[in-house]
Amino acid sequence: MAIEIQPERLQEPGGREPSDLPRTRPWWARPAVHTGLLGAVIGYLFGHWLGNFIGGGYRQAVLGDQNDLAIVLGYVFGTIGWLAGLGIFNDLGRFLAGKPFPEVTHEPAGGLARYFRFTLDHKVVGIQYLVGMIIYFLTGGLFAMAIRTELLSPASHVLGPGVYLEVVGEHGTMMMMMMSSVVLGPFGQYLAPLMIGSKRMAFPRLEALGFWLTPAAFVILLSAVLWGGFPTGWTGYADLSVQATQGMDAYLVAFGLMGISMILAGFNIIATIICYRAPGMRWSRLPIFVWSMFTVSFLQVLAAPVLVAGFYMTITDRTVQTAFFTPDLGGSTYLYEDLFWFFGHPEVYILALPGFGIVSEILPVFCRRPLFGYKVGAAGMFGVAILSFFVWQHHLFDSGIDPDMRPLFMLTTELISIPTGFIYLTAMGTFWKAKIRLTVPMLFALGMYFNFLIGGISGVFLSDVPADTTAHGSFFVMAHFHYTIMGGLMFAFMAGLYYWLPKMTGIRLNERLGKIQFWTMFIFFNSTFLPLFALGNMGMPRRVFEYARNLQTLNDWVSVSAFCLGGSILIFLINVVWSTVIARVPETGNPWNSRGLEWQVSSPPPPENFARIPVVLSGPYEYGVKNALPVADLNPPPGLIASALASSGTEA
Amino acid sequence: MSLRSRIAVLAIAFAAVVAGGFFVVVHYLLGPTPQTVDFTAGHASGQPVNMTIMTDPVNDVSGTPDWVSYFVQSPQTGQWMHSTTWQLPAHTRINVTAYEFDTCDPLRNQYWGKVTGTVGDVMQVSGEAAGVNGTVSVVNSNTTCGVAHTFTVPGLGLNVPFEGVLYTASNQCTHGPCAMSTTHTVTKFSFVTPGPGSYRWQCFIPCGLATDDGNGHAMSTLGFMTGFLQVVA
């Protein structure tokens, strides 16, 4: 495909010389987080006033002492104000006014202020995502500690029943909602252009917008506690969601914003991977991590709109008396369940697939062997993505759906375990006669494989309808998804972080602390979540603050393990802060001796990624292959690309 | 400033924001702990305990004045307390007097019109209710004025429907805690507490106005229409 190369234009006014930096105003005079906050406050006040103006007289507002319309509009306009204050719409304004606007997609090296503003450099956005995701993860984890504190005793209560449900909802939503971009954000956005040999992303403004929606969603979700939280858990089932107080609006708006962020991020990655691959980067040479980002982006683009639609309908049900989900007026609670899970099941694969990508990417580097079954692995990712749209009713087996549908969805759910199992095929094949190095990233990758196997096999149990009749809605399901998502995705995230932080920042994390973190996290993770399988089958439903007395010993074991797991995450935090703020041990170059294209440039990469667009010569996994070509030629002869484009009109 | 010191300043600023946010969230989560009204202090074992409660259509003591709410008369001061967590002694007979100031509605599930779990499985009703007065064991909320609220303790098998005030009655209560001079009904019943434990109680008339199915708002909030009986030894 031919790409029209736009000349890079400097901003006017600002720098006039090509060597000038594009912008010369001081950091506090340029749009950034501080102006964004100002915009958010102004926007919220305006939206709240508008909601009261429209709906203040509604009798439901008067009688119930709450005006949901004011809250929803306040949040929506607050978010618009936040984005406007950040300067997201400035380029659009210049474009509409016919003024030139910068196309510079790389920030010059150095400086911290760029991490706090709207930037077109995908590397800066990646770091922004990384810090954001760590903060969101830790916040969700604190809520989890509160849950386990309450569950220490079935009879004496630390939190009231309403507060407990608030905490459960906040924990679940924080994790499922915010962490859906935990890999695609920090690693996908940062590394995808580097891995495909591109200097930029296809839609840098969309990418940055996708990031800046996440702090807004985070704050809005947390603000639910000011209103007494939301009582539905992260699934938001109607019509409890229509019955709930104001906190529900915060959940709906926050999750809707994250859905929009997911859609935008997905568009960007798809276009970048299709259109911006360097010459020689054939589909068969694409790193498996890029394949996972590619498939995940399709899932996001196709599934998240359904979520946004479902929440939009719940908002109108709560504010302006539509009847989508209210049975009394002819609505259907099933409609919500189906809309939610139509998104919800691809969502869990949005969470799981990037984990697969990371560990499959890391394994060849530390086994020093080519990735076994690369094509099968990539095909497996597509298989999972496609099949994930055909299995959602397995969340509804006992709900009273048409009984004929259940064998069908049992079959599709069982089938999806085949492509999911391909990661084990690739791992086991790569291990054969390898030279395994147990570095910290490799340890986390191995932990991921161990945990995900337990999680995945328990999923096969759940796909069997009679077994699901015992396990549905119980702690068995809780154990299943914590094993797959936390044991799978978060361990893979840690692996990716330890592996790629030298690339992204030029600093390496402390290895000793990393090993301590791995072993404590692995042991306490399993000790926390393995007993939950038994707890669920013995009759403990989800989201309960009381349980049968004979289950107390097991619950106490789990709670203490969970506190220790929290301790291991604290070790992680200490390691990150110590290594990046205080110790700052430099690690430039290629410490893991990886053949990946991203490692062939300096760490951190130069501002434009590559001085010249490289020509890719071979795949990234050719370890131990005799006479393998180097992965790319970073200094192709000048005019090579231009002449090739001119002569053929299409890229090879 | 050097890069390292700038990063350190940022890290400290982050930590301050995080700590502030943490404390705000914890305050809002743990802040509204319900106050417990204690009926065990100074209670001689073997003696019955008298408890006086009332249910009001509005309340002046919270940020949501339109929410229906229970009040309980403190045994120490005689003041009406806005609390639904009541501490009672174990294995004791509790004599309850309930003043009902709210209007009567039909029950969604007529099952809750039956008095269960009280001494004799009956209640004594008096006052200007349009319903049945005297000793009552079943209230038919479709034919009589109806029930205003129920006091149901599932763990004790206790259910007492409080008959309510006619919607057209004059001199209705408009400020809670309600004054005895406004129109109300009186329900008296007794029950015996079991061994120590925490027993939740709720109401089965959906009076959460402007919420789907009427079970939101006051119905789902401790301190208004639902609470705990803390039975202690």
Added chain:
Amino acid sequence: MAAATEAGAAAGRPEPRHGVRIAVIWLVLAVAADLVIWFVWGPHMPPGNMSTSAADQQFDFNVLSVIAAPVMLAVFIYFGYALTMWRQRPGDEEDGPGHLRGEARVQAAWIIVTSAIVLGLAGFGTYELIAPAGAGAGEGPQPIWKPAGVNTSSLTSWVPNTKNILQVQVIAQQWLFTYRYPQFGGMETTQLELPVGQPVEFHVTSLDVIHSFWAIQLGVKADANPFLDNVAYTTPEHTGGFTVRCDELCGIWHGAMYNYGSVVPVTAFQSWVKATETRLAALTKTLPPFALVYTPNEISGLAKFYYQAGLPGAGGQYYGPQDPEQP
């Protein structure tokens, strides 16, 4: 993997036969694990065998465990073997071997074997769902898998050991279950008693939000949806107590929405139900007629009442759809 071993052996060095070693270790451990699971653990697997549906679910768990254990052992043993045998020795900076022979065959074998296991499990699960009358799961208003030899011919009376099936309606409301027995005058009670050895047809419905009726030891789980009748079947086989918990988050007291039930001998059940019917006669007269679903505001007159009082709700559900109002 055997092909790759040959590749190593063909190089002339005495390469240990890794594939054979791994297979032997796996076989021993897998057989041992399966025996322990089936004979030692199996009879105690939740949810037990108090009813036909619980026994069926227990059987499914056991079969799935017997199949899952060798699969998991295979992966764990291989990983363990690889981490022991193929670690990089200190000082060795060489890469491992590149592509080896026989890769395509290994991948094909893996795909075929996993597909066979998974399709077999799907078939097994389908059979186990159909054969024991739906395995205790809620089947919606038109169930298709019912216990053999019974039907619902009479809604007004029930005697044991006939083709007439015992009907129990589970009414879920925020935040307690109540139970209606249509064949005994339509009485409603908070007690759930069932006769042993007699098939039961549960009709689960809700009066407000979504709940879920989970009779844990009976192995019955059916969501309670408003305006919908969800049917589930079981036959209790042993007497004893069981716990019913709400299994779908329904608001503040979801965790406290539970009650106990018991399975009693048939004669005890008949005397209990007759005594209860008499005791609750005055109450039963005030109840609406038995129906499979209830319109919660219409049956109680709440709709008419709130409309007359001019009180709307979100979604306007205090009155029927024929009376639209401003929000």
